[in-house]
Amino acid sequence: MSYRELVTALVASLLLVLAQPARALQEGRIVSEQELRQLPQYSEPGSGWPAADTFANDVRYRAQVLARYRELLDSGRHVAVLQALADEFRALPWPSHAEVKRTFQAHMDGVVAAFRAAVEASTHSGALTTDEQRSAVVDELRTRRLGAESLLPQKRKDVPAGPVVEEDDDAPERTVLVFFAGAPDEIRCYEPAPGGIRLLVPPEIQTDLRLRGDAFQAVFQHAIATLQDLGAESIRAADRAWQNYLFHGYSQYPWEALFNGWVVSYDVFDPPDEQWIFLHPTLGVEASTVSLDEITADEVFNVELLGYLHYYGTDNERYLGASLAATLRSDIGPGIGLVTHWTKGFSLGITWHGEQEDPFVYLSFDLFRFLQTEGPAFRESYDRVRRLVGAL
Amino acid sequence: MASNLLFVVHGMGSYPAGWEGEIRTKLESVAQRYAAFRADPASLWQRVELVPVGYDDLLRGTPEKPGLLERWKQEAGGLLAFAGANKLPSVGSLDWLEPLATQDQEFFWERVADVVAYRFFGLIRDAIRVHVARQILDELVPEGATPDLAARSFERGTILAHSLGTAVTHDALSLLGTTRFEGHANVFSPPMCRFRAVFQLANVSRVLANDIPLDGSIVHGGPVGDAGSDCTRFASFRHKLDPFCLVRPFRLEADARFNTLRTLAHFQDWNLHGFGHYLDHPHVHVPLLNAALGEDAITGDEYAAALSEAKALGAELEQVAAVQAELAEIRTELARLEENSSLAMLFEVARNVHRKLGSIRERVEQARKDLGL
Numbered sequence: 195m196s197y198r199e200l201v202t203a204l205v206a207s208l209l210l211v212l213a214q215p216a217r218a219l220q221e222g223r224i225v226s227e228q229e230l231r232q233l234p235q236y237s238e239p240g241s242g243w244p245a246a247d248t249f250a251n252d253v254r255y256r257a258q259v260l261a262r263y264r265e266l267l268d269s270g271r272h273v274a275v276l277q278a279l280a281d282e283f284r285a286l287p288w289p290s291h292a293e294v295k296r297t298f299q300a301h302m303d304g305v306v307a308a309f310r311a312a313v314e315a316s317t318h319s320g321a322l323t324t325d326e327q328r329s330a331v332v333d334e335l336r337t338r339r340l341g342a343e344s345l346l347p348q349k350r351k352d353v354p355a356g357p358v359v360e361e362d363d364d365a366p367e368r369t370v371l372v373f374f375a376g377a378p379d380e381i382r383c384y385e386p387a388p389g390g391i392r393l394l395v396p397p398e399i400q401t402d403l404r405l406r407g408d409a410f411q412a413v414f415q416h417a418i419a420t421l422q423d424l425g426a427e428s429i430r431a432a433d434r435a436w437q438n439y440l441f442h443g444y445s446q447y448p449w450e451a452l453f454n455g456w457v458v459s460y461d462v463f464d465p466p467d468e469q470w471i472f473l474h475p476t477l478g479v480e481a482s483t484v485s486l487d488e489i490t491a492d493e494v495f496n497v498e499l500l501g502y503l504h505y506y507g508t509d510n511e512r513y514l515g516a517s518l519a520a521t522l523r524s525d526i527g528p529g530i531g532l533v534t535h536w537t538k539g540f541s542l543g544i545t546w547h548g549e550q551e552d553p554f555v556y557l558s559f560d561l562f563r564f565l566q567t568e569g570p571a572f573r574e575s576y577d578r579v580r581r582l583v584g585a586l
Numbered sequence: 587m588a589s590n591l592l593f594v595v596h597g598m599g600s601y602p603a604g605w606e607g608e609i610r611t612k613l614e615s616v617a618q619r620y621a622a623f624r625a626d627p628a629s630l631w632q633r634v635e636l637v638p639v640g641y642d643d644l645l646r647g648t649p650e651k652p653g654l655l656e657r658w659k660q661e662a663g664g665l666l667a668f669a670g671a672n673k674l675p676s677v678g679s680l681d682w683l684e685p686l687a688t689q690d691q692e693f694f695w696e697r698v699a700d701v702v703a704y705r706f707f708g709l710i711r712d713a714i715r716v717h718v719a720r721q722i723l724d725e726l727v728p729e730g731a732t733p734d735l736a737a738r739s740f741e742r743g744t745i746l747a748h749s750l751g752t753a754v755t756h757d758a759l760s761l762l763g764t765t766r767f768e769g770h771a772n773v774f775s776p777p778m779c780r781f782r783a784v785f786q787l788a789n790v791s792r793v794l795a796n797d798i799p800l801d802g803s804i805v806h807g808g809p810v811g812d813a814g815s816d817c818t819r820f821a822s823f824r825h826k827l828d829p830f831c832l833v834r835p836f837r838l839e840a841d842a843r844f845n846t847l848r849t850l851a852h853f854q855d856w857n858l859h860g861f862g863h864y865l866d867h868p869h870v871h872v873p874l875l876n877a878a879l880g881e882d883a884i885t886g887d888e889y890a891a892a893l894s895e896a897k898a899l900g901a902e903l904e905q906v907a908a909v910q911a912e913l914a915e916i917r918t919e920l921a922r923l924e925e926n927s928s929l930a931m932l933f934e935v936a937r938n939v940h941r942k943l944g945s946i947r948e949r950v951e952q953a954r955k956d957l958g959l
Contacts, residue, residue: 227882227886228885230881231622231881231882231883237880237881238741238818238881239741240589240590240739240741240743240880241589241742241880242590256736260735325768325770328770329769329770329771332778333771336771336776339811339812339813340777340811341776341777342777342778342779343741343776343779343811344777344810346810348809348810349819349877350809350818350843350844351842351846353842353843354843355841355842356841356842357839357840357842358839358840358842359842359847360847360848361846361847361848361849362826362848362849362851364894365890365893366868366886367846367873367889369876369882374809375844376809376812376841377809411739412735412736414778415735415738415739416735418773419738421770421771421773422727422738422773422774423727424767424768425723425767425773425774426723426727429719429720429723429762429767430720430729432720433716436712436717437644437717439709439713440644440654440710440713441644441647441651441654445657447658448658451654451709451710452707454709456708460712462716462765463765463767465712465713465716
């Protein structure tokens with residue numbers, strides 16, 4: 195935006211303020227609660243005001259600010275933008291409420307100064323171009339208690355400062371909208387009065403303050419957007435990984451879940467990628483290893499005595515592992531063997547029952563059902579492997 | 587789409603898909619008592635978007651995709667066999683699970699099991715915390731190529747939680763506001779972001795506190811710039827006859843201008859611990875609705891009148907002779923609970939109070955039938 199355009203915009207804003215009916219600028223106008231609801235500039239931040247349908251062409255509106263200063267923002271020069279906004283506010287005289295303006299300006303300048311100091315400590319160029327720089331600035335601003343929310347009003351309870359105590363009374367809770375809540379120079383936007391609510395900050399001035407504060411928040415939001423995107427994606431990835439581990443992975447009985455919670459190393463946003471299997475009972479199928487023409491299969495009760503799984507993939511959606519297992523069946527004595535787990539629902543192992551010469555193949559029900567439908571395609575390969583093993 | 591967001595986090599029990607419909611109906615019902623919504627209570631949702639935040643999909647799931655608890659229940663012997671043979675270091679044996687499950691199995695699986703799972707199973711607890719944090723963040727920092735900066739105003743958000751949900755909400759918000767993701771500064775907390783309000787109904791976050799301490803927690807109200815708080819207004823409620831709130835009752839050291847701790851004593855429903863019962867009280871739903879809307883749609887005079895009416899209704903019920911004896915027994919039962927009572931004692935008293943309230947309900951319904959009402 196050129197200098198001429200900026201001056202034109204500032205003069206337009208000034209005329210907008212002065213053009214309102216004189217009574218609207220009277221300090222202390224009393225309105226009813228219903229009338230207050232018709233003045234959205236006294237609503238809480240985030241409730242949809244200011245909105246584009248009213249302020250699309252107002253240079254103070256956040257979308258206008260982001261557009262006017264797009265080049266500076268995209269090159270990381272947020273300090274310059276905040277300074278420009280503070281100077282625009284300084285250049286616009288108010289017809290009344292000079293003390294309110296001074297207070298707001300002081301807080302605005304304080305935010306700009308803190309941001310500048312944080313940026314200068316983090317960069318040589320004065321521009322935020324990396325996430326590491328943005329992170330350092332956020333850390334510094336947190337110690338100074340200043341940031342995106344600094345120029346936004348809050349609705350707090352209209353009670354004296356002091357420790358919260360448990361209440362059980364029948365008095366309604368009263369609230370009040372303030373800027374710089376808790377600070378010695380807190381600005382109260384309205385207060386209860388006989389007959390209604392007294393507007394301590396008139397509507398047009400309230401509008402100006404709200405637009406300025408909202409624009410400041412928009413500049414901060416622009417500065418931290420990539421950090422928020424990174425954080426949000428970390429949380430989403432962690433959620434996917436947790437669900438894959440606990441609900442799509444190999445099941446865990448309560449004692450296993452408790453045991454793994456104690457021994458497996460993980461962080462809440464970095465879910466486990468390993469799982470111990472411990473006294474894990476399942477039902478499966480044992481099949482003889484004679485030719486497929488003579489195969490017999492029996493249900494067995496399988497207890498995995500001790501095993502281990504490792505999860506892998508982008509969101510730990512796959513796993514691989516093995517366990518030492520014991521199988522029990524009604525027709526022959528107990529067996530012992532090794533079971534492998536290599537995809538969801540599929541487990542394959544080999545077991546030996548003492549009195550039997552040939553080992554048995556153990557299959558999970560899912561794998562057994564899969565082979566029943568797809569097995570003939572593998573039959574020739576299976577017989578070829580058996581002939582090769584027999585020749586060796 | 588409405589700018590204001592009301593995140594609703596459920597408590598213990600079963601919450602299949604669509605569970606938020608009951609809360610929506612209840613909020614419309616209470617809103618309709620006031621002039622702004624008398625003609626059209628559903629107009630509330632033109633100004634506030636209700637966002638259900640659930641975790642029962644992880645615990646109970648659906649018939650097609652059972653959750654962990656449902657799978658355990660189906661393999662019923664597992665948990666009880668474990669209960670009989672094992673001990674936990676912080677709170678002693680789980681032997682007490684067996685008599686609970688034997689005497690009142692539905693009470694156990696509907697109410698106790700998910701509390702036990704959250705309290706004692708670290709893997710489940712952390713998975714739930716992340717799941718809840720993700721659902722909140724999905725509304726405020728949605729996925730997509732073009733970041734809508736205005737949508738990222740956390741001030742849009744009011745969070746309402748009940749019962750077990752209060753512990754889950756506390757933990758999820760604490761993690762959301764303090765974790766350094768990818769090693770960077772946290773940008774989901776003040777002075778960059780602050781929720782508008784957090785309402786905790788039947789707050790049991792202290793009795794279920796584990797590895798995230800409540801002392802020094804950021805989950806409370808505070809002024810702009812205060813990095814030690816994560817919302818503008820925080821309100822915690824408990825009912826004086828709700829057993830779940832008597833053991834290790836929630837406490838808070840914070841500024842009264844931004845925080846509310848309130849004890850309720852109303853009688854509008856037999857389930858004193860219920861989500862709907864808490865919402866029924868004007869001290870809960872008036873500040874909640876005004877916070878969710880971002881403006882005082884319910885006036886101070888309406889609020890005061892509603893409080894007077896609520897007080898009168900409660901007094902009427904206490905005077906009904908048929909329930910006085912039962913209420914006295916309930917108070918005696920609750921007196922068994924102390925601040926440091928065990929979870930086992932809490933669940934036993936809760937089950938007994940639950941039965942007493944059921945008994946009152948049956949007697950009153952029978953009286954109504956006899957009178958032809």
